[in-house]
Amino acid sequence: MTDKLDLVLERTIDAPVELVWKAYTNPxxxxxxxxxxPYEISECELDLRPGGIFRIRMVGPDGFDTGHGNAGCVLxxxxxxxxxxxxxxxxxxxxxxxxxxxxESFPMTAIVTFEDAGNGKTAYKAVALHANxxxxxxxxxMGFHDGWGTVAGQLEEYAQQLAAxx
Amino acid sequence: xxxxxxxxxxxxxxxxxxxxxGMLSRLAHGPATVSELAQPLEMSLPAVMQHLKALEExxxxxxxxxxxVRTCRLQPGVLASAEQWLVDRRSEWEVRHDRxxxxxxxxxxxxxxx
Numbered sequence: 001m002t003d004k005l006d007l008v009l010e011r012t013i014d015a016p017v018e019l020v021w022k023a024y025t026n027p028x029x030x031x032x033x034x035x036x037x038p039y040e041i042s043e044c045e046l047d048l049r050p051g052g053i054f055r056i057r058m059v060g061p062d063g064f065d066t067g068h069g070n071a072g073c074v075l076x077x078x079x080x081x082x083x084x085x086x087x088x089x090x091x092x093x094x095x096x097x098x099x100x101x102x103x104e105s106f107p108m109t110a111i112v113t114f115e116d117a118g119n120g121k122t123a124y125k126a127v128a129l130h131a132n133x134x135x136x137x138x139x140x141x142m143g144f145h146d147g148w149g150t151v152a153g154q155l156e157e158y159a160q161q162l163a164a165x166x
Numbered sequence: 167x168x169x170x171x172x173x174x175x176x177x178x179x180x181x182x183x184x185x186x187x188g189m190l191s192r193l194a195h196g197p198a199t200v201s202e203l204a205q206p207l208e209m210s211l212p213a214v215m216q217h218l219k220a221l222e223e224x225x226x227x228x229x230x231x232x233x234x235v236r237t238c239r240l241q242p243g244v245l246a247s248a249e250q251w252l253v254d255r256r257s258e259w260e261v262r263h264d265r266x267x268x269x270x271x272x273x274x275x276x277x278x279x280x
Contacts, residue, residue, distance in 0.1 A: 011267065013270055015273075034262065034265075036258065036265075126263055128259050
């Protein structure tokens with residue numbers, strides 16, 4: 001593991017591990033937090049076993065739509081402990097085609113581990129592995145671009161609010 | 167986009183001064199008159215007015231004059247944009263997990279109510 005290729009995140013969250021696990025691995029829950037607002041996950045398929053499908057469809061008010069989305073592959077599942085998947089493979093471990101552009105244009109592997117931190121808290125670590133620095137940068141910058149959309153959207157919302165008040 | 171950018175430039179310029187940040191902290195508790203804002207500060211009234219002008223031009227605050235009293239209040243929108251800008255400078259991976267945590271806390275509250 002090298003810093004140059006990975007995005008690593010370690011946090012302790014004030015909720016029991018069963019709940020944190022459920023929020024991460026249940027498609028209905030995952031839909032609620034996976035997409036950067038104002039984008040939404042309109043479809044989510046997650047078969048929680050090695051070789052199982054992990055597919056999301058993301059849509060946005062600006063007409064953005066990933067379509068059915070490239071299906072990724074679940075690699076490892078240990079209930080309440082570890083969940084990992086990759087976009088480099090499709091379901092059943094078949095090597096995947098990458099999209100030409102956008103958030104599905106580079107392969108990545110995610111490894112998320114959960115641990116009971118006592119007192120009803122959970123320590124978790126989420127690592128995103130990339131093939132090269134350029135891909136890691138792309139992944140980082142997705143936040144940048146989506147972020148601009150969010151700021152612009154909020155400003156607009158705020159302006160409308162002000163207009164309504166005036 | 168340019169307009170948002172100019173707005174953020176002004177907000178961060180306004181935030182780059184400890185006296186102005188102090189005034190914003192005070193206003194976070196509710197509206198205050200110019201003399202109330204000036205009172206804890208060791209500076210002349212014209213200097214205070216200058217800072218307030220900078221804050222108002224940035225859109226961080228708004229003021230109204232009634233008779234001889236000018237009252238200032240916080241305008242949360244620009245501050246929220248500035249905060250959002252800082253948040254968005256982090257990777258999508260990190261921001262995604264912020265949302266995850268927020269969601270888990272919501273879920274926890276809901277389960278408590280059951």
